[in-house]
Amino acid sequence: xxxxxxxxRMDRRVALQWMLGAAAAIATRDGRLLxxxxxxxxxxxxxxxxxxxxxxxxxxxxxxxxxxxxxxxRTTRALCDIIVPSDDISPSGSAVGVPDFIDEWISAPYxxxxxxxxxxxxxxxxxxxxxxxxxxxAFADLSTAQQTVICETFxxxxxxxxxxxxxxxxxxxxxxxxxxxxxxxxxxxxxxxYVGNVPTATFAGPPHEALKHVGLA
Amino acid sequence: xxxITANKxxxxxxxxxxGSGAGGGQTAYTLTMEGVKVLVLEAGRxxxxxxxxxxxxxxxxxxxxxVATPDKQYGFHDCSINSGxxxxxxxxxxxxxxxxxxxxxxxxxxxxxxxxxxGRISLRxxxxxxxxxxxxxxxxxxxxxxxxxxxxxxxxxMLIGVFGTNEGLENSPDSSPGVLQPAPKLRVGxxxxxxxxxxxxxxVASIHRxxxxxxxxxxxxxxxLHPGNLKAQRILADSMQSRSPCFWATDCHRGCxxxxxxxxxxxxxxxxxxxGNLDILPNAMAREITLNxxxxxxxxxxxxxxxxxxxxxxxxVVVLAASSMESVRLLLNSKSSLFPYGLANSSGRVGKGITDxxxxxxxxxxxxxxGMPIHNEDGAGPHAYVPWTAHAQNRNCELGFxxxxxxxxxxxxxxxxxxxxxGIDSRSGSGTTLFGARLKEDARRLHGCxxxxxxxxxxxxxxxxxxxxxxxxxxxxxxxxxxxxxxxTDFEINQVRHQQKHIRELLEAMGGKVKPFVEADVLKSMKxxxxxxxxxxxxxxxxxxxxxxxNQWSQTWDVKNVFLADGAPFASTADKNPTLTIMALAWxxxxxxxxxxxxxxx
Numbered sequence: 001x002x003x004x005x006x007x008x009r010m011d012r013r014v015a016l017q018w019m020l021g022a023a024a025a026i027a028t029r030d031g032r033l034l035x036x037x038x039x040x041x042x043x044x045x046x047x048x049x050x051x052x053x054x055x056x057x058x059x060x061x062x063x064x065x066x067x068x069x070x071x072x073x074r075t076t077r078a079l080c081d082i083i084v085p086s087d088d089i090s091p092s093g094s095a096v097g098v099p100d101f102i103d104e105w106i107s108a109p110y111x112x113x114x115x116x117x118x119x120x121x122x123x124x125x126x127x128x129x130x131x132x133x134x135x136x137x138a139f140a141d142l143s144t145a146q147q148t149v150i151c152e153t154f155x156x157x158x159x160x161x162x163x164x165x166x167x168x169x170x171x172x173x174x175x176x177x178x179x180x181x182x183x184x185x186x187x188x189x190x191x192x193x194y195v196g197n198v199p200t201a202t203f204a205g206p207p208h209e210a211l212k213h214v215g216l217a
Numbered sequence: 218x219x220x221i222t223a224n225k226x227x228x229x230x231x232x233x234x235x236g237s238g239a240g241g242g243q244t245a246y247t248l249t250m251e252g253v254k255v256l257v258l259e260a261g262r263x264x265x266x267x268x269x270x271x272x273x274x275x276x277x278x279x280x281x282x283x284v285a286t287p288d289k290q291y292g293f294h295d296c297s298i299n300s301g302x303x304x305x306x307x308x309x310x311x312x313x314x315x316x317x318x319x320x321x322x323x324x325x326x327x328x329x330x331x332x333x334x335x336g337r338i339s340l341r342x343x344x345x346x347x348x349x350x351x352x353x354x355x356x357x358x359x360x361x362x363x364x365x366x367x368x369x370x371x372x373x374x375m376l377i378g379v380f381g382t383n384e385g386l387e388n389s390p391d392s393s394p395g396v397l398q399p400a401p402k403l404r405v406g407x408x409x410x411x412x413x414x415x416x417x418x419x420x421v422a423s424i425h426r427x428x429x430x431x432x433x434x435x436x437x438x439x440x441x442l443h444p445g446n447l448k449a450q451r452i453l454a455d456s457m458q459s460r461s462p463c464f465w466a467t468d469c470h471r472g473c474x475x476x477x478x479x480x481x482x483x484x485x486x487x488x489x490x491x492x493g494n495l496d497i498l499p500n501a502m503a504r505e506i507t508l509n510x511x512x513x514x515x516x517x518x519x520x521x522x523x524x525x526x527x528x529x530x531x532x533x534v535v536v537l538a539a540s541s542m543e544s545v546r547l548l549l550n551s552k553s554s555l556f557p558y559g560l561a562n563s564s565g566r567v568g569k570g571i572t573d574x575x576x577x578x579x580x581x582x583x584x585x586x587x588g589m590p591i592h593n594e595d596g597a598g599p600h601a602y603v604p605w606t607a608h609a610q611n612r613n614c615e616l617g618f619x620x621x622x623x624x625x626x627x628x629x630x631x632x633x634x635x636x637x638x639x640g641i642d643s644r645s646g647s648g649t650t651l652f653g654a655r656l657k658e659d660a661r662r663l664h665g666c667x668x669x670x671x672x673x674x675x676x677x678x679x680x681x682x683x684x685x686x687x688x689x690x691x692x693x694x695x696x697x698x699x700x701x702x703x704x705x706t707d708f709e710i711n712q713v714r715h716q717q718k719h720i721r722e723l724l725e726a727m728g729g730k731v732k733p734f735v736e737a738d739v740l741k742s743m744k745x746x747x748x749x750x751x752x753x754x755x756x757x758x759x760x761x762x763x764x765x766x767x768n769q770w771s772q773t774w775d776v777k778n779v780f781l782a783d784g785a786p787f788a789s790t791a792d793k794n795p796t797l798t799i800m801a802l803a804w805x806x807x808x809x810x811x812x813x814x815x816x817x818x819x
Contacts, residue, residue: 047286047287047288048280048286048288048289048293049288050288050289050298050299050300050301050304051262051298051299052280052288052289052293052298053269054269054270054271054274054293054294054296054298054471055268055269055270055271055274057274057278058278058279058280062280063280082652082653083652083653083656084652084653084656084657085653085654085657087654087657089657090657096277097277101277101282104280104281105281108280108281108286110281110286110287110288111287112284112286113281148653151652151653152649154650155649155650155651155652156648156649156650157648157649168650171650172642172650175650175651175652175656176636176638176639177635179638179641179652179656179660180282180633180634180635180636180637180638180639181277181282181635183633183637183638183660184275184276184277184282184283184633184634184635185275185277186275186277188633189275189632189633191657191660191661192633192638192657192660192661192664193591193630193661193664193665194630194631194632194633194664195591195592195593195630196466196593196594196595196630196631196632197273197275197466197467197595197632198466198593198595199464199465199466200464200465200466200593201464202465203401203402203463203465203596203597204402205401205402205403205404206402206404206405206408206592206594207590207592209590210405210589210590210592211405211408213585213588213589213590214405214409214585214586214589215585216405216408216409216412
């Protein structure tokens with residue numbers, strides 16, 4: 001790093017030690033600053049505890065800090081919109097906050113999410129490396145067609161092996177999380193045909209056309 | 218008399234109840250309506266159902282889309298706080314190391330206990346369920362029969378409000394005329410199973426659930442439940458009028474601010490408090506039942522969790538309703554020269570005879586549902602179930618197990634969760650991970666096409682399933698913890714094999730594509746002991762003091778003024794969910810308790 005060269009009064013070895021010490025101190029104070037580049041760094045934030053308010057509306061980042069780097073955020077955003085593109089019926093993943101959810105997920109202080117963190121962060125790096133290898137361009141700056149071709153490679157277990165043994169598992173996990181996050185928003189629910197969560201005076205039962213559809217009327 | 222703090226305790230109460238759930242709530246209700254002065258100790262905090270439950274909140278409004286975490290082990294919006302299988306500072310241990318020897322223990326540390334997130338399925342035990350020895354030649358008969366408890370089932374159902382139909386089925390009893398609320402219409406999936414299930418002998422019927430489908434009859438029910446007691450009638454009428462019927466939306470497990478479904482506070486504690494005869498002390502972790510020289514219980518020692526200080530609540534009678542295993546733990550921890558192995562344990566049976574519902578599940582994609590016109594299928598949780606009807610075929614355990622099991626449905630276009638579409642690739646026949654336009658199209662096409670069944674069946678006590686005090690470990694309050702032993706017998710394994718085969722043929726009868734049955738998967742498909750949260754027993758009732766802990770009134774043989782009001786006295790698990798029976802037994806016990814008080818016997 002060039003910063004080392006701007007410390008002329010220190011011996012390089014001393015400077016290096018000083019840098020490492022300072023970095024460790026910052027990491028201790030605020031794990032999220034450095035954690036994102038090191039996929040093995042543990043999340044030290046606290047969870048919402050055993051007695052959180054259940055009625056409050058929460059947004060990613062409200063309970064624990066988000067940890068994506070700028071690059072990871074950009075890549076994720078682009079991936080979310082390839083996984084869930086917008087169409088006439090419904091908006092894309094990024095339009096309803098899915099990238100923030102992915103960030104919340106990989107930054108969460110719970111075991112299941114901690115297990116996903118290295119896979120997802122490694123996977124984002126593989127995506128970037130693949131974009132660079134093919135086009136010498138960041139994934140987010142590629143055309144939709146180019147992004148789709150890369151995703152098709154990751155989505156096919158047979159092809160994904162050439163990238164990394166876990167590349168297909170990464171893409172499947174990201175897809176499950178991104179699509180799950182999308183279809184649990186009001187817009188996503190509507191798009192997959194969920195029309196409930198509405199109070200009504202009576203329960204009408206299935207309409208005639210639905211019964212007819214399955215041979216019950 | 219209200220919800221109090223430890224410094225407001227009265228010098229003495231007629232009855233001290235440990236626990237505010239179904240059993241404690243029912244006992245408090247029955248006693249206070251008749252003028253008995255009652256204290257309820259609750260280990261958790263007060264909880265306001267009206268303002269604290271999340272009914273319409275979407276998963277996207279919760280951290281991590283509401284998935285289960287170690288802090289909220291049934292998901293963020295589930296109506297459980299300070300609760301879980303594993304709670305920091307409140308451990309329990311396992312004697313066995315193999316997966317099939319593990320017991321999972323859910324603790325619900327909040328006012329109203331487990332009734333807050335209960336599934337509200339309210340099935341009566343039938344005559345055979347009280348007489349396993351007589352009927353199937355195995356296990357033990359209870360000291361009571363169906364006829365002893367039937368009037369109390371009617372009373373509880375009228376009080377809490379249960380919808381359902383009378384089907385005239387063998388061993389799945391009808392309620393008396395006029396007791397049940399009207400059953401809601403069945404959904405497409407439930408009707409489809411009703412039609413096609415007949416091919417494989419499955420009888421699909423309306424389920425019974427503790428949810429109001431119409432306003433309760435506040436004109437006539439109070440007089441039926443409290444004849445000659447005008448004050449009780451007035452209080453109950455007020456309570457019933459304050460409840461709204463279901464508005465056919467939101468998951469009952471999240472709790473119900475409009476009071477359409479049953480929870481202990483809504484139905485039991487609120488009117489009990491209105492009598493002026495009830496104090497409730499929250500944040501009080503019971504440690505021990507105290508005893509006098511004559512061998513009579515004098516009250517409960519507890520830890521006030523707000524201060525860490527120990528307190529004592531005095532009562533002429535002690536009722537344990539802390540949940541089956543917690544009540545057992547209290548008995549085992551109440552040691553004295555008179556009872557060196559725990560209170561009321563002269564038989565050595567305290568902790569023995571634990572059972573749980575025998576359970577497994579299976580689901581499939583039903584192609585006939587694809588492309589069905591979209592409509593609102595929310596309703597009030599499950600509306601149908603498959604009761605056990607193969608009594609003749611299993612008269613002498615010909616199927617390899619005693620009793621039977623019922624099936625509960627999962628069906629319809631439900632509110633999506635984070636994981637609803639995780640299996641979409643195989644469901645749509647794709648060898649790759651779907652994404653993009655096709656993913657969206659397939660999700661819309663396939664949503665609501667999954668139909669699944671969960672089985673819950675009979676379990677009789679066995680010598681390998683019990684609990685005892687761990688010789689070393691204590692919880693954060695210094696109270697010795699439980700160590701569980703768990704063992705399945707061939708009965709349970711045979712039953713789960715039968716469940717898996719039967720559900721498979723039922724799904725196939727509906728056109729479902731299910732992977733073939735594999736014998737090696739039988740053990741894997743069994744839900745671990747305790748995980749249905751139907752664990753009962755541990756202080757079972759019986760005909761004599763040598764082989765049981767309580768008599769037919771849930772009164773301990775050894776200490777006449779100690780009673781149990783949770784699942785601990787259950788002598789076995791039926792193919793029905795236990796909560797309705799817990800309430801019916803608690804009401805019956807409380808009536809007996811008052812008789813004994815009046816007679817001066819306790």
